[in-house]
Amino acid sequence: MGSAPIQRRSVILGFALVVLLLISAFQSTEASIHVYESDPLREVGNAYLLSGGSEGIAASDEHRSYIRFENITFWGSKTAADHQPTVDFNGGLVQVIIFEAADRDNIGGSAYGGQRSLCCTPDLAKLEGCKEGEVIRTPSATDKNWPVALNIYFRGDMAYAHMKNKKEVNIKKTGMYNLFFMTCDTRLRGMRVTGRTVWKNPGGYLPGRMAPLMKFYIFMSIAYAILCGIWVFQYARYWDDVLLLQHCITSVIALGLLEMTFWYFDYAYFNSTGMRPVGITTWVVTIGAVRRTLSRILILSVSMGYGVVRPTLGGLTTKVLLVGITYFLASEMLNIAEYVGSINDIAGRARVFFVLPVAFLDAFLILWIFTSLSKTLEQLQAKRSSIKLDIYRKFSNALAVAVIASVVWIGYEVYFKATDPFNERWQSAWIITAFWDILAFALLCVICYLWAPSQNSQRYAYMDSKGDETDDEETESLCRESPGNISLVKQDTKDGDSSDADEGEEGKRE
Known part of the structure; x- marks a missing residue:
């Protein structure tokens, strides 16, 4: 009952955004x-x-x-x-x-x-x-x-x-x-x-510090296209076993491919005319904001054990959506201020006004993700589910590496800008922007590897097992609210579920 008003508000918000984008398409x-x-x-x-x-x-x-x-x-x-x-x-x-x-x-x-x-x-x-x-x-x-x-x-x-x-x-x-x-x-x-x-410039009107990015987005588009091809092949091959989680991963891959492709066309038009099209640029930064928001919500949901130790996010759904909408708006405002307008850098104070909300939300999400991930690992250990536990450990290691790399790179970016006040190292400045796209793509590849569609996808899914024990009161209440079989995938009762058998044997041995 509560989802209908949310859906209506989402439709209205989406329609308003589309109207604004269509209006901006006629400007430059x-x-x-x-x-x-x-x-x-x-x-x-x-x-x-x-x-x-x-x-x-x-x-x-x-x-x-x-x-x-x-x-x-x-x-x-x-x-x-x-x-x-x-x-x-x-x-x-x-x-x-x-x-x-x-x-x-x-x-x-x-x-x-x-x-x-x-x-x-x-x-x-x-x-x-x-x-x-x-x-x-x-x-x-x-x-x-x-x-x-x-x-x-x-x-x-x-x-x-x-x-x-x-x-x-x-x-x-x-x-x-x-x-x-x-x-x-x-x-x-x-x-x-x-x-x-x-x-x-010799190659066109694209500013010198931005020219390498046009070639970079060609390579990134090819990389996303290859990842998309491999994922779609597995997706179609094991369609009957695809989980809702894997549908979300598909959306992130598709948005990444669209974003990189649109960035290339935006820079190519810019390079040939000397004028940046507000319409195309607004579309691409919006797609990018949606991709980054969906990626963070996906990682947060996985860290909470969605589809693995709990069938839904339950009472946390509203909070997750609220954080997601807030992050999208903050990211959209920052990107529009940076890219939809003059190529000159935003003044220091104005930039901080847009950067701080995004930085704060990123720090908050990282803390929430690792806190949730720690609880999920504890629950999987208590359930003695070694297969899922191994996947989550690899996932947590990849996230830790990504966070460490981000912190190190932020430090390098601060050093780079502090030691180059007159932009004399402009020829290598494109690497600052490119790194974040490369890191996001690398983390997405890890997620695709760990949760790739296969005939064993059922091992990732939540199963209402009476033998499972957990100390998480919220998970228990969620289980009570969904009686009966609340698995995210169909169970073959005749042949038996290989995942249940494996976990049963592991439980007996331990």
Whole structure:
């Protein structure tokens, strides 16, 4: 009776999600094509600047890499114009600065006013020989043309200045490049920028740190397809003996295959157009959130002994579903914030706001899983069910290895990011993301191996045996609520169940 309202709410929630996804499918978001929509410059030291983007770009002899400027326009301060009608922007200088992360110290000069000076002042012009009113730029030791400084001037009584359309800056060295719009003119303190820049890598528009992931998802799709083929073969071969638990495993495999395939198409579209499709990306992150949620609920249910020492989760069903729904929503919000939008990293505080709920829920689930797994192992030992006990011991060992590997990798990820504040190791950053997909796939393979459909699948199933003894009061109450034969599989009473016979013999010997 209580399941009907839950089902209705699930249908309504699913319908609302589908509607949102269909709406988002007609939208797209700029990615390696950075768009500026009247973005204002902000004051930093004695300069006014706006970050135009930061990306890893690879140099190649076969294909050209570049940064292209399209319809870039600088608009004078409206506030200044309102309060000072006679303000004259004529001769106002705006500079476009492009530099590699390794050459970041070549921008700016000696300390001025307590912090590093970006603009050349009269005093610094005498000390360092820079040009007054311009950004201080020291040529790189390896290339005198870097960092690049492009000058754009306000002319006449015009309140705006245009940059030459489709001007391109060729990239001849692999590195992490940064672009800034800067001015030292106080008349332009409230200036705004419109237009866009296009960042092109040799293989396409996909940002350098993301390019290896496209190939990675090809391999992951193939791996999931092979696992899916093997599992479906066993699934069809022993269809009459398939358990509900194995149906759940099938769903996780199918979702994993869909997720990896959709990720590849998302990156391929991104690479060819320079724009990330919000529709496809939203679908893929949603599929991923569902897969991760279902995987955790599956592992938790197995750890609780579902289908092995208890026929249902009973009173825990509501709690498990509540945790699952909460985890899905938290994971969905994090993934949408990270992937459905600009490729630039989320600001530190904003990212923590989305990451913390997922991290907390993961820690809570790990604790719950191992606590439940410990109780299940005790029950199996009390029942002297050596076959199921062996499977659960292997399962617990695999989970322990996965948790240890996760903790170690989190430590490495923190170290990686802490020691690379300027993303200079961007070419290997893709491994951080790839590891979690590899770990999830490896754990799924272990589960598939332990619970593969076979003619002996009945050994995994819960059986209402009067000889079984357990100290778990909740399990006893669940057994009393389901009188009669509550096995998850059909029992052949004529030939006898091989599993019962094996366990009976083991009980006599022990």
